[in-house]
Amino acid sequence: MTADKTDSADSLLQQQKAWLTHYRPALRVSEQGYVVSVGDGISWISGLPTAAIDDVLLFEDGSRGLVFDLTDSSVGAVLLHATDQLTAGTGVTLSGRQLSLPVGDALLGRVIDPLGTPLDGEAAPKCDAYQRLLQDSPGIVERDFVHQPLYSGCKVVDTLIPIGRGQRQLIVGDEGLGRSSLALDTLINQRGQQVPCVYVLIGQKRSTVIDTIELLRRYDAMDYTTLVVAEASALPGLQHLAPFAGCAIAEYWMHRGLHTLVVYDDLSTHAKTYRELSLLLRRPPGREAYPGDIFSIHAGLLERATCLNATQGGGSMTALPIVETQQGEIAAYIPTNLISITDGQTYLDAELFSGGFRPAIDIGKSVSRIGGKAQHPVIKQEAGRLKLDYLQFLELEVFTRFGARLEAAMERSIKRGRLLRELFKQDRLSPCSIEFQLAWMVAYNDGLIDNRTPAQIPRLLSELQTAVASSGLTLEEGRERWAEKLTDWLADTLTTQPEESR
Structure with missing residues (x-):
């Protein structure tokens, strides 16, 4: 017998002795x-x-x-x-x-299914910890108030509908209005912020999954992102578990003191899948054939997103659930359920989208109930004046459709409002720094760009963004310092405009 075989036999013998040492005869009952x-x-x-x-x-x-x-x-x-x-x-x-999946930093950059099985063709991630998919949310005494901002890079969101770390902000609108684009922009804007992200795709087409992966790789966002995918061809059970799997992955980081972001794309499909499973299992249907516990299912999921207090590590999980409406009907069953669970909603309007206003966010129907408490004081001060002016402009603009003569003050308000609408416009995948957003808000509120036309705004913003990026100014500089620098920039470097834009 060779030495290797001898060692193997000795090892097996030691294992058997160890098993016999701990063995206790007892009645064992198993179910079959x-x-x-x-x-x-x-x-x-x-x-x-x-x-x-x-x-x-x-x-x-x-x-x-x-x-x-x-x-x-x-x-x-x-x-x-x-x-x-x-x-x-x-x-x-x-x-x-109970059902669990592997969690940890090894999942960053990976594409997995709700059970942790890799879908990207690579080896299974080596994780040391497991997290249960279905578990209770943190208790009241473990939570803290939302007090830190989470910047999306979207001018409308960061100024008028701010999101705080630990908040649950619903993104609601019809299909094709940019709901997923807004969530992806927010995720891409977390690059360099030490915020691990989880993006959950529920019941999506494979082409949509591939496009999402390629987009995140193009913007180097996969380095800090985990994709949980249950595509349309997956079993309904996996589609139902997908958001819970994404929540469990983000929960692991939250309990270790990190700030995380999880996107559920989308919970309308998830609700339909749960309805399908419930009807197949002969559960009694309720409104729109949904089972009676559909509200508690989504509440149990979204309540796990929170901000923990210092004794629990101080981590947070920010949730961006997405829900689809039909013909802009925000009062439908699932949207109203989710609106009542979340801390605010960002509503995308089809008319604004058709009119070329991107992102097509309706300020009047959108709200952030707790995000304002997390805003930086100087941002909050400027944004408050901005929102009031914009809402007044929207009311005044209605009168211009009838050709009515307006007072000079109303004419000035409408002119400034149209400038503000151009300032709010933003291309997809072009997140803005919060310093740049403070700069254009101060410039607008102080009337430094009142002599511009809407056609001149895009170039002005481009030059202003370059100037802010090279200045090194921060939010802590103080408003007076920002106003002084803006006056110099707008006077020295931003005065020349091409003839066709005048």
Whole structure:
């Protein structure tokens, strides 16, 4: 016998002795169930009397399921993985554990499914920790007030609808108005901010998934982002678990004192998937055929996004759930549910989009209930004056449609409002620094650009952005210092405009 075989035999013998040392004879009872029926991503199982909701089930053919419904005689389960051999009569056992997935820094830059299986063709990530997908949100005593801003890079959002770290801000609007673009802009703007991000794609087409991955790679955002994907062809059970998986990944970083951002794209599709599973499992339908607990499902998910206090590490999880409306109907069932759960909403309007105003954010229907408390004082001061002027302009502009003669003061307000509307316009994937946003707000509020025309605004903003970037000024410089520098810039370097823009 060779030395290697001898070492192997000795190791096996030591393992057996160790097992015998800890072995205690006792009565062991195990349950063996069997599949009654299977199809459409669910399975009915008989013979598991102690099964509980959210228990993981193991099938003899290698499939896996999650207990989703209980009756007097059978168990309803959603399939998480199904082989071609799964059929009626297949044996089923309880795994004895709750559903969890690997979490940690090894997931940054990776594309995974809701169970942690890699979808990017690379080896499985080596993670030392596991996090449960379905668990309670932090208690009241563990939370802190939202007190730090999370900058999106969008001028309208950062000034008028600010987001704080730990906030839940809903993005709502019809399809094709730029909801996902706004979320991706926010995620890209976190580059260099030490904010690990999670982007969850629920029931999306594969082409959409590929486009999202390529976009994030192009802007070097994959370095700090994890993509959780349950595409349209995935099992309904995986689509249902996708946002919970993304939340669990971000939760791991939050409990370690980091500030995280998670995007759910989108919860309308998630609600439809949950409705599909519930109807297949014969649960009684409610409004619009959704089950009665759809509100608590989304509330349990979004309540896990919060800001922890110092004793819990001081981390935070900011959530940007996306929901789709039909024909701009913001009062539909799922949108109103989510509006009542979240801390504010950013509403995108089809008429603004058609009129060329991008991003098409309706200031009147959008609100951030707690984000203002996280704004920097100087930003909050300038933005307050700005919002009042803009809302007054929107009311006054209605009168111009009837050709009515207006007073000189009203004419000035309308002229300034049109300048402000041009200032708010912003191209996709062009986030602005918060210093630049303070600069143009001070310039507008002090009337330093009142002599400009709307056609001159794009070039003025471009030159102003360059000047601010090279100045090294920060928000702590004070408003007077900013106003002084802006007066010099606008007088010296921004006075010349091309003839066609005059």
